[in-house]
Amino acid sequence: MKKRSIKNTRVNNEVAKELTTIIRNVKDPRVSEWVTVTHAEVAPDLKTAKAYVSVLGDEKQKEDTLKGLKSAHGYIRSELARSINMRNTPEITFLLDESIEYGVAMSKKIDDVIKGDDDVN
Template sequence: MAQYRREMLESEMKKLITQGFSQLKDPRLKDKFIDINMVRLSKDKSYLDVYVSSLDEDIDTIINILNNAKGMFRTLIAKNIKMFKVPEVRFHKDEGIEASIRINKLIEKIEKNEEGK
């Protein structure tokens, strides 16, 4: 039962954070495609880890901007979800996409080497 509740909270928080992206007024985020790949709420509900990816090359800058605005996201969660303790929001770079691209490139390279033999 507790796992189900945590998954529901994660889903709602993901929606709220996505809505919060539109409220950010930083010009560096204008016209940037930001995708939330995964949201994980800690077991004690004190931390919300948000894994973000972007098609833009400056993902580290985007992560820094989002981490600087994490108070706004926490306030947004507090206003919309009734919880005893509102989690601290932490944004992380999701490296899963980059890893899969690297793996695909390696596979293509191996296939080209195999064809050349």
């Protein structure tokens, strides 16, 4: 399976969707209730996957959520195997996705510049 194939794209989307559902059921108190799987990248051989998560909160909440997800790795993987019928259930690595915060910060900076230009004129 090619990395950019339609099948791989569908697998990535389905894994991200299922991980979001599974993470909502994780009972670890470290895992924030404001966590979202932004996207997943499953390797073409279906053995590994990177799950990019976005956490609404401060740095401590983000770190705690990642620790909680790593701790619940076995549960998450077994639930993924149960919900998606795949030849191999991928080994999941959770990574923090800060693109949403970056986009909000850039948008705020642009608004500040536009407001500054309006004040000058």
